[in-house]
Amino acid sequence: MSTEQAASLPRAWGPPLGTARLKATPEDFLVEEQTGLCPCGDGEHLWLWVEKRGLNTAQVARALAEAAGIHPRAVSFAGLKDKHALTRQWFSLQSPGRSLPLGVGEGPIPGVRILIARRHHRKLRTGALKGNRFVLTLRDCDADPAAVAQRLYRISTQGVPNYFGHQRFGRGGGNLAQASAWFAGGRPPRDRKLRGLLLSSVRSELFNRVLARRVGEGSWNRLLPGEVAMLDGRGAVFETDPADPALPGRCARLEIHPTGPLAGERGVQPGGEVAALERSVLAAEPLWHQGLARARMEAARRALRLRVVDLAWHWPAPGRLQLSFRLPAGAYATVVVREVLEC
Known part of the structure; x- marks a missing residue:
């Protein structure tokens, strides 16, 4: 899926109210990881709370491994963070019985600062992530502030479609093209992570198409007969009973x-x-x-609707809109913005 294709996905709350620029600088897209974890101060794993600017997570992990003199596989993180942003996230480095030359201060490469360094008895595991907190600054915003406030209030109370963002599909939708070539009889990628990425991209595109249909039909935020529902914030799913009178109200809330x-x-x-x-x-x-x-992928379910938690906004200067909110792991801040402005 290209950026243009992503822009064509139907919106839930009407056309964009205007235009703006997002990510004019990395500081305009602040992401802070929410894990709910706290290192205890003792153990064989050194946990680092790292602020990075203009770098992806893998680049920082490699730099930390090299600076510590350990194998890259000894460095763990909970999730990947955007390169074109200012982000804060945990890394853990396994180093039993030895100290590492890493502490609070400037990191091993430009664009990296270590804010906290503390030991823990367990490694940080992939997916050990509750969500992310975002602070976004939109510049050159050409839109009526009253209309923007009305739209944002609606989003805060009713959510947005939980599309996968265009980042999921690679530049110009290249992941989908690679996957199609592989499935048509081409040689599968040797790299296991790349294979997983291509499979995830295909599943994400299929999900977006189903969600787009339901947004177009107006059923993305209500239960249909035969629905499998998901508990908000927990990921647990259950088959719904049409005879249960409480379910429509729970969905509306x-x-x-x-x-x-x-x-x-x-x-x-x-x-x-x-x-x-x-x-x-x-x-x-x-x-x-x-x-x-053929890849034996296990089927799963994803919520069609995304609840935007603690959504707040203000205009620090004319034409400049700042948004702050929290989203669960796996959700995209750009799908919130696209329901308000074209960026």
Whole structure:
């Protein structure tokens, strides 16, 4: 999916209210990891709370490993963070029985600062992430502040479609093209991480297509017959009972959300109207389905709706809008912005 294709995904709350520039500087896109974890002060793993600017997570991990004199596989992190941003996240470095030449201060390469250095008895595991806090500055904002406030209030109370952002698909949608070539009989990538990335990109694109259909039909934020629902903030899913009178109210209060497919085998599957809708969308890409089946991908579900927590906004200067909010892991700040402004 290219940036242009992502822009064509239907919006839930109407057309953009104006235009703005996002990421004019890395400081305009501040991301702070929310893990709920705190190193205890003792153990064989050195945890570092790192601020990085203009670098991706893998670059920082390699630099930390080199500076510490350890193997790159001894460096762990919970999730990947944007390169074109100012981000703060934890890294852990395994170093039993030895001290490491890393502490609070400037990091091993330009653009990296170590804010906290503390030991812990466990490594930081991939996915050990509750979510992220964002502070975004939008410049050259050409929009009516009253209309923007009204739209943002609606988002704060009713959420936005939980699309995967265009970053998921590589430059110009290249991940999808690579996956299609592989599934059509090409040689699979040797690198295991690249294979996983291509498979995830295909599943993300299929999910976006189902969500786009439901946004277009106005059902992305309500339960349909046969729905598999997800508990907000927990990821647990359950099959809904149409006879349960409490479910529509819980959905309206954003306590539960309708879900869409992360395509694969087995897993919890919807029924009725939802199953028919998803089949009609997914049937358009038989090559991708065959490829996912050969890769033995386990089917999963993802919420169609994204609750935007602690959303606040102000105008620090004319034409400059600042937003702050929290999102769960795996959600994209850009899908919040696109419901308000074209960037």
